[in-house]
Amino acid sequence: MSVFTSWPPNLTTEQLDQLTVLATTYALSHSLLYLPPVSSQNAPPPAPESAIHAPISLIPAPIPRRLFSHALTLQRAYNTLYARVALDVSFLDHVMGHGGVADVDDFTSALWSAWKRLRVDGVPQPLHLGLFRSDYLLHQPTSDDPISLKQVEFNTISSSFGPLSQRVAGMHRNLPINDTTKGLAEGLAEAHRAYDDPDAYVLFVVQPNERNIFDQRLLEYQLFESHRIRVVRRTFAELGLTASISASRALIIAPVIPGLNADPVEISVVYYRSGYAPVDYASPADYATRGLLESSRAAQCPSLALQLAGTKKVQEVLTRPGMLERFLTQEEGAAALRGSWVRIWSLDADDGAGAEEAVRCAHELVLKPQREGGGNNIYRDSIPPFVEQLPPQERAAWVAMELIRPPRSIGAYLVRSGAGRVNVHVMSELGVFGWALFGEGREVKEKQAGWLVRTKAEDVNEGGVAAGFGVLDSVLLV
Numbered sequence: 001m002s003v004f005t006s007w008p009p010n011l012t013t014e015q016l017d018q019l020t021v022l023a024t025t026y027a028l029s030h031s032l033l034y035l036p037p038v039s040s041q042n043a044p045p046p047a048p049e050s051a052i053h054a055p056i057s058l059i060p061a062p063i064p065r066r067l068f069s070h071a072l073t074l075q076r077a078y079n080t081l082y083a084r085v086a087l088d089v090s091f092l093d094h095v096m097g098h099g100g101v102a103d104v105d106d107f108t109s110a111l112w113s114a115w116k117r118l119r120v121d122g123v124p125q126p127l128h129l130g131l132f133r134s135d136y137l138l139h140q141p142t143s144d145d146p147i148s149l150k151q152v153e154f155n156t157i158s159s160s161f162g163p164l165s166q167r168v169a170g171m172h173r174n175l176p177i178n179d180t181t182k183g184l185a186e187g188l189a190e191a192h193r194a195y196d197d198p199d200a201y202v203l204f205v206v207q208p209n210e211r212n213i214f215d216q217r218l219l220e221y222q223l224f225e226s227h228r229i230r231v232v233r234r235t236f237a238e239l240g241l242t243a244s245i246s247a248s249r250a251l252i253i254a255p256v257i258p259g260l261n262a263d264p265v266e267i268s269v270v271y272y273r274s275g276y277a278p279v280d281y282a283s284p285a286d287y288a289t290r291g292l293l294e295s296s297r298a299a300q301c302p303s304l305a306l307q308l309a310g311t312k313k314v315q316e317v318l319t320r321p322g323m324l325e326r327f328l329t330q331e332e333g334a335a336a337l338r339g340s341w342v343r344i345w346s347l348d349a350d351d352g353a354g355a356e357e358a359v360r361c362a363h364e365l366v367l368k369p370q371r372e373g374g375g376n377n378i379y380r381d382s383i384p385p386f387v388e389q390l391p392p393q394e395r396a397a398w399v400a401m402e403l404i405r406p407p408r409s410i411g412a413y414l415v416r417s418g419a420g421r422v423n424v425h426v427m428s429e430l431g432v433f434g435w436a437l438f439g440e441g442r443e444v445k446e447k448q449a450g451w452l453v454r455t456k457a458e459d460v461n462e463g464g465v466a467a468g469f470g471v472l473d474s475v476l477l478v
């Protein structure tokens with residue numbers, strides 16, 4: 001495994017400059033694109049023609065071949081597991097509802113209440129579609145330990161960068177091939193076909209001023225080019241004005257500007273690239289809009305239940321003895337999933353012992369709340385003061401997780417548009433995409449759908465590409 005002590009290859013400045021030109025021109029000519037950040041508070045959002053190349057790594061991340069294959073294999077079992085969790089109403093009520101996280105976390109409470117209301121109203125459960133991404137880090141606590149792969153988290157909402165990661169792999173031109181765009185679009189197309197109206201559209205629910213627009217558009221073009229399925233994009237604010245439910249519970253979207261965009265369209269699948277963070281809901285009206293969309297016959301990607309299933313709290317509860325095994329048999333791969341986990345416990349475990357242990361072992365832990373999108377976690381030395389000021393009743397909203405410890409000292413060249421190239425020590429996070437289409441009383445239909453690698457400097461805690469810390473990368477199998 002010598003590559004882990006002498007990586008990346010030592011290149012001259014001239015060689016690196018040449019590689020940088022090759023990489024950035026490849027990115028710009030293959031839609032490996034991003035929008036620049038808003039320049040100042042009152043500036044207009046950047047227009048599409050201001051596109052820049054996405055942040056990228058010049059040289060792929062070395063990952064042992066057997067661990068990479070193992071991660072791809074695990075995906076099928078994870079797809080099935082989270083489909084079954086989302087269908088287990090009493091489990092989700094118990095963990096995420098009243099008496100659980102909803103009592104101590106506003107955002108969870110709003111999502112869970114919206115879901116509860118739908119059930120009280122007796123709305124027939126629509127099909128759920130998950131486009132998932134399971135994230136891992138290489139783990140090697142000491143140099144005597146074998147390198148293994150441990151799960152960081154499982155994403156059930158807005159799992160992004162599939163199409164762009166396919167393009168990074170194309171840029172590095174490495175095996176194995178990475179067909180995320182086709183794989184994710186297949187999931188959406190499968191749910192669309194289940195709706196049984198070829199003229200219906202897929203609705204993309206998007207954030208205003210999305211920077212990651214090209215990652216989303218590539219899926220949209222794939223849906224049309226391979227499946228002849230059309231897409232309509234709307235923000236929650238626009239949907240508040242244009243969405244309605246017909247007598248037969250079809251979801252109907254009117255044009256934003258009356259008369260311009262022809263007739264209203266019927267929706268087969270609602271695909272959320274917004275709605276995972278509190279800021280996505282500008283007012284209670286946006287939660288009501290989310291509830292309205294889910295009260296239709298259109299498949300929800302994800303449903304509220306599936307979004308709640310994808311929380312860190314559920315990840316923690318599944319690690320408890322016997323819990324995973326309620327959802328997945330040994331033949332279906334339960335032991336292999338457990339093997340991909342590090343220790344996680346709730347801060348409110350055992351009458352305060354959970355919090356005490358988090359303080360005592362702070363240097364090897366991360367604390368996580370029920371949030372997505374990066375930048376929400378508390379690390380190492382910041383944990384004790386944080387736990388001490390946290391009201392004890394809010395502990396249930398936080399989980400403590402053992403830090404995964406990647407092998408040391410791998411370097412990389414990271415390139416950001418406008419910021420040039422840096423040579424730094426890095427950590428790479430492998431994400432595996434999958435989809436699952438499921439509903440009450442039917443077999444879970446699911447597939448693995450490609451992968452991504454995000455790489456960040458070793459000395460920053462969080463690697464979000466959208467948050468500006470990480471870059472898109474691919475693998476060199478070693």
Ligand code: ADP
Pocket residue numbers: 135137152153342366368371372373374375376377401402403404405429461462463464
């Ligand atoms: P989010 O849903 O906000 O992406 P994550 O659980 O993925 O939350 O945490 C964000 C980042 O924090 C990860 O991408 C990773 O860089 C770091 N991180 C999270 N959990 C661990 C862990 N157990 N060990 C090491 N790093 C972690």
Ligand code: MG
Pocket residue numbers: 153154155371372373
């Ligand atoms: Mg996440």
Ligand code: MG
Pocket residue numbers: 135153374
């Ligand atoms: Mg994450």
